[in-house]
Amino acid sequence: MKFERLILGTAGIGGIWGEVSPGASVQTVLLALERGVKAIDTAPAYAHAEAYLGEALRQWKGPVPAVSSKVGRLQGFTAYDGRYDYSRDAMFRSVASTLERTGLTSLDILFLHDPAQIPEGEFGAAVAVLQELKEKGYARATGLGGNPPAWAWPWLRDGGVDVLMEYNRLNACHTEAMDTSLPACIAAGLRYFAASPLNMGLLGKSFAGFSGDYPAWLPAGDLKAASRLHQLAESEGMPLRAMAHRFLLSIPLTFNIVIGPSNPQELEETLGDFAAGPLPETLYEKILHYSKEISTR
Template identity: 30%
Template sequence: MNEVRVGRTDLFVPRIGLGTAALGNFQQAISDTDAVAVVDHALDRGIRYLDTAPLYGHGLAEKRVGRGVAAADRDQLVMSTKVGRLLRPDAPRDETQYYDGVPFYLDVPPVGPVWDFSYDGIRRSVEESLERTGLERFDVLLMHDPDDHLEAAATTAYAALRDLRAAGTVSAIGAGMNHSAPLTELVRSCDLDVVLLAGRYTLLDQSALADLLPACEEREVSVVIGGVFNSGILVDPLPGASFDYIPARDEVVAKAVAIRDLCRKYDVPLAAAALQFPLAHPRVSTVLIGARTVGELDEDLALLDVEIPSALWTDLQNAGLTDAR
């Protein structure tokens, strides 16, 4: 749990954090008790960085995280949430949060996300997240999925975050997305401290090497990596495995199988290689583990103790299965 500096700020974060989409009933409903138990166990295991968002379970994850950290020493934690969506009872259906007619978040409260990257909307979002979590402050605030709202994100939303940072209300600001190109635009147009990238710098997909990671290197922006297992295919690449939250195409499964087979040559679990891979990049500050249960969390943390020979990384690159790191 060694710590590294976030951008040019005075905030330091551990190399491993807890992502909490699963604690908001992402693709599988869990109880409040089980969700809070994961947070409790994460703290017991030394995890001190937790990332959440209003979208995750439409407020469920924030509330559960708040309960889990209520008795912890706040000064020992790094808490991150996201802005850009407000939860409202009259929200229109957001088709991006469905696949084949089934919502990604199950058994959620009777509210839905409404896009709002206005200056006032960002301030409101922070206030409502503080209320849901019961916290007095967040350390990191991230604009959430502004793919189709880049102009507002780079102007009104950024201005609100910049002012909150200047006032000392938050230590670091940035954006979190599943695509590297729009994140790169924000890095180049705004004074960000950190970005959260899900799924685009993994053992299976290093597309962020072409744009985001060089831009972050140039601007001294830290990178937090989520989705290291690419929705599960880098745990067990069976036919029908998920990639980017939906069934993977055959060619994606085939590539994952080829990576797994090379890992087996060195007696390295595929999941261990997947979890450790992003940590080697100099701009990556933290990898988030998105465990749904206490057992999953322990299994993931154990993967960090697996020794991986450098020859495996070389073989993966020589086989064209990974790009140069």
């Protein structure tokens, strides 16, 4: 089966959620390419992800995949290392370092990472630098990589960028984007990438751990939604992870999905989920009902 809608996210294999094996991370990229995934997303902030991607691309003998990366958020080695520099010099240095680490000569998409971290009065200047990088050939398209604040939407609607990537806005826990940013992007002719299909692992391997001692950043409403979804998945005889992945295939709108495996086994499980296709209509409608019920409380 082809996986045209899937994009391999590299935060997990980079090591920001915990220690990883460099060899396994490289093999995860190679396996994704062998199985037909044609796009990869990375970032300097994803610890060693760009270096592992570069090593995988040096070993890969097939067609070069579409690669996106980001500027603005500096290299960090955990998910909580949030350091930022949106100055022109820093953004140019960041892209140069990305190209060196990955071995590429240009990127398919360059995202402004975590746009909500930019003061409103400085946002236009950051977008202008992003466009300059595109004009100089560093990237063929530009985007916002992270949930944008309301005041950023004029740049999206008026053609300031080409792609929007959001996280935890379109998954089985959160369907807000179905009524807001996704149709807005479609109307504006922008591509939309749904990242974190498992809600930062809550709908996957982290469900049990988060249920016992959930982290401070996880809203209590998310945990409640995940618990109901877990019960629903059990009643249907399928893993919560698989139900969450297949839910995205059931949404009747056009968008891409950024998956986040941390190793080859997780990648195989994820691809198996998507290969199974959309959910039965009745199950899809139940998940929508649960999500909207939680969001209105």
